[in-house]
Amino acid sequence: MAHVSDLIGTDIERYLKQHETKSLLRFITCGSVDDGKSTLIGRLLYESKMLFEDQLAALAADSRKIGTRGGEMDYALLLDGLAAEREQGITIDVAYRFFSTDRRKFIVADTPGHEQYTRNMITGASTADLAIILVDARKGMLQQTRRHSYLVSLIGIRNVVLAVNKMDLVDYSRERFDEVSREYCDFAGKIGIRDVTAIPISGVNGDNIIGKSEKTAWYDGPSLMHHLESVEIDEARLQAQPFRFPVQWVNRPNLDFRGFAGTIASGLVRVGERIQVQPSGRESTVARIVSADGNLDVAYAEQSVTLMLADEVDVSRGDLISTVDSPAxxxxxxxxxxxxxxxxxxxxxxxxxxxxxxxxxxxxxxxxxxxxxxxxxxxxxxxxxxxxxxxxxxxxxxxxxxxxxxxxxxxxxxxxxxxxxxxxxxxxxxxxxxxxxASNIHWQTLEVDKRARRVLNGHQSGVVWLTGLSGAGKSTIANLLEKRLHAMGMRTYLLDGDNVRHGLNKDLGFTAEDRVENIRRIAEVAKLMADAGVIVITAFISPFRSERGMARDLMENGEFIEVFIDTPLEVAEQRDPKGLYKKARRGELKNFTGIDSPYERPQNPEMRIDTTSSSPETAVEAIFDKLQAMGFLDVFRGAPI
CATH class of the missing domain: 2.40.30.10 (Translation factors)
Known part of the structure; x- marks a missing residue:
């Protein structure tokens, strides 16, 4: 095969046309740290002659300068492009490379081996057809080998190559290769990986990478490259599956054109085909299929197209278009x-x-x-x-x-x-x-709704959410606020942190998980009470922004007021009305907010009240004024019941 740097003019055109008909194999390399993944891929790129002269020159220079083989070609440097990787000697990101042989095109993802970067490995595996699991012949299977193999199984990759690397460091021992292969295949069978091809290799010396090595005369299987070129891949997998089209964008450049753009995830679609928009279930017919190359009669998986429908159907980004006869x-x-x-x-x-x-x-x-x-x-x-x-x-x-x-x-x-x-x-x-x-429970439509309840109560409803450290004064302020609103004839209810733990949340402790669940339940109760037309006041530490954001999202716009009772830790600890800070300092109370559990300050609350300079009565006046300004206390003039 000619080197790409030698191709010019018509040679390049002919070379590109040959590529159009070749099959494509996407594969990943994974395994534990320093098992030789980058070296293996670098060797594949080098041996397949897919490097330009400037890349070869840079590789040779880098090998002399920072390589680990005494100036000899260090193929790992082709992929370890990040400065952090070169300093640490490990791969910390997913490096994608393209190469080709006379028989097939390849996209390979070099995925991280270090446990800290397992998440990057998942990214590389998500689109792969085959996985090369590297194992150092000296070390055998490690925890990360098992972890990566389990993830490969979870993701659905069924073609696995066990590359037993660094055979040169065990004198090309057949016994050691067989031992590692048996151990791995036994584990693979337990996690549902049935198709394992074990190959003894040396990435550094090139043994069994491109061709068969004389140093492993006892091995009668294929070389790695021969296996990659010949392994069967299900190229028709996506085409054979039902049609799925996630809508990415509603395309309406003018009044005469309204289409839905996206990439076909699986299957195919034809003009005139009956489709269903999900989850709404609305149906229509494909009127046009528009692509960058013009109108199409049929479109296939992985094509980016715009679908125009025969009917004015409500379709939004995130909807899924399927065929009527095989919906999701x-x-x-x-x-x-x-x-x-x-x-x-x-x-x-x-x-x-x-x-x-x-x-x-x-x-x-x-x-x-x-x-x-x-x-x-x-x-x-x-x-x-x-x-x-x-x-x-x-x-x-x-x-x-x-x-x-x-x-x-x-x-x-x-x-x-x-x-x-x-x-x-x-x-x-x-x-x-x-x-x-999920299919047995349905939302029941009620004829008496929130609007009707507000009319009966005569005022708006919503949630006043007080948050802050223990001892900040939340309960005191909440109690005074409810008394003020109640005296005006407002329908109110106060949900206090300690009170709900005597009943609704008596089964919860104070771990981070239990604190999250505590606020989740309170937020759902507050939503129901607001739906009942009540002004709900809550007094909870609610230490995490995520849960306060969740409570806000349960309500409609304008129904949620977050009030940050801002009291410095040292002031709250001096007050210590319940003696909880003293217990926490003595180690008698674990996971106490402000001591050994964090409090995440609100970033954009509707109100911030500094209790070091405001009395509870002054705080109530400020909250009351805010409620009036937001229309909480206005007479609700809805339609008659």
Whole structure:
């Protein structure tokens, strides 16, 4: 095969035309730190002659300057492009590379081996058809080998190459190769990986990478490159699946054109085909398929197109368009497998954002069913997930979404979890199935609604949410505020932190998980009371921004007022009306906010009250004025009942 740097003019045109008909294999390399992943891919790129002269020159110069092989070619430097990687000697990001041989095109993802960067490995594996699991022949299987293999199985990759690397350091021992292969295949069988091809290699010396090595005459299998070129891949997988089209954008450049743009996730669609918009269930017919190359009669998976429908159907970003005869499922409660990717643990009851395709919804993780020990594959009891842990949980969404079980369709069954406050991706998951109760429970429409109750009460309703440290004065201020409103004839109710723990939340402690669940329940109760036409006042520490944001999101615009009772820790501790700070300082009270548990100050509250300079009575006057300004206390002039 000619080197790409030698191709000019018509040669390049002919070279590109040959590429158009080649099949494409996407694969990843993974394993533990320093198992030789970057070196292996660098060798593949070099041997496939896919490097330009300037790249070769840079590689040779870098090898002499910073390489680890005494000036010899260090192929790992082709991929370890980040300065941090070169300093640490490890891969910390996913590096994608393209190369080609006479038989096939390849996209390879070099994924991190260090446990800290397992989340990056998931990114690289999400679109792969095959995984190369590298194992150092000297060390054998490590925990990270098992973790990556388990993730490969979860993600749905069934073609696995076990590359037993650094065979040169064990004198190309057949016995050692067989020992490592048996151990790995035994583990792979337990996690559902049936197709494992074990190959003894030396990435540094090139043994069994491109061609067969004389140093492993006892090995009668293929070289790595031969296997990659010949392994069967299901290129028709996406085409054979039902049509799924996540709407990314409503395209309306003028009054005569209204289309829905996106990339076809799976299947194919034809002009004239009957479709269904999900989750609404509305139906129509495909009138036109518009692409960058003009109108099409049929469009296939992975094509970016705009669909025009025959009817004026309400379609928004995040909706899923399916065929009428094979629609996706719709639900709002699921069992899912979660891989946690954040230093901050997953907390039961906390609200996160869940993004599936182009749809983003609010999701609450219900109590964790179990965690998976990747070494023993045991199901372990637990209430939370920490960095790199894997578990199975039930997830509840704030609205129904269209989906397919991940085992049936990776494109419409895989999701990411996003922190609501930081917007960071904190987890990834696979929807397994909708919970039966999701289809058995339906929202009951009530004829007496919130508007009617407000008319009867004669005023608006909503939530006044007081937050701050223990001892800040929340309960005192809340009590005085309710007395003031009650004297005016307002329908009110005060939810106080200590009081609800005597009944509704008596089963909860003070761990981070229990604090999250405590506020989740209170927020739901406050929402119901506001729906009843009542002005609800809450007095809770509510230490986490995420839960306060969740409470706000449950209410309609203008119905939620966050009041930050801002008292410095030293002042609150001096007051200490219940003696809780003294207990916390003595170690008798764990997870106490301000001492050994954090308080996240509100960033944009409607009100901030400094109790070091304001009396409770002055604070109540300020809140009362705010309620009047926001219309809370206006006579509600709705339609007669």
């Amino acid at each position: 499922q719709v639900a709002d409660q699921f069992e899912a497998t979660l891989v946690w990717m954040s230093d901050e643990p997953m907390l039961r009851g906390r609200s996160y954002l869940l993004k599936l395709g182009t749809r983003t919804v609010t999701a609450t993780v219900l109590p964790l069913k179990y965690k998976v020990n990747v070494n023993t594959l045991e199901h372990v009891a637990g209430e939370t997930l920490t960095l790199n842990e894997i578990g199975v949980a039930e997830i509840e969404l704030d609205r129904a979404i269209a989906f397919d079980p991940y085992d049936h369709n990776r494109e419409t069954g895989g999701f990411i979890v996003i922190d609501r406050m930081t917007n960071n991706t904190v987890g990834a998951g696979m929807l397994r199935f909708a919970l039966r109760r």
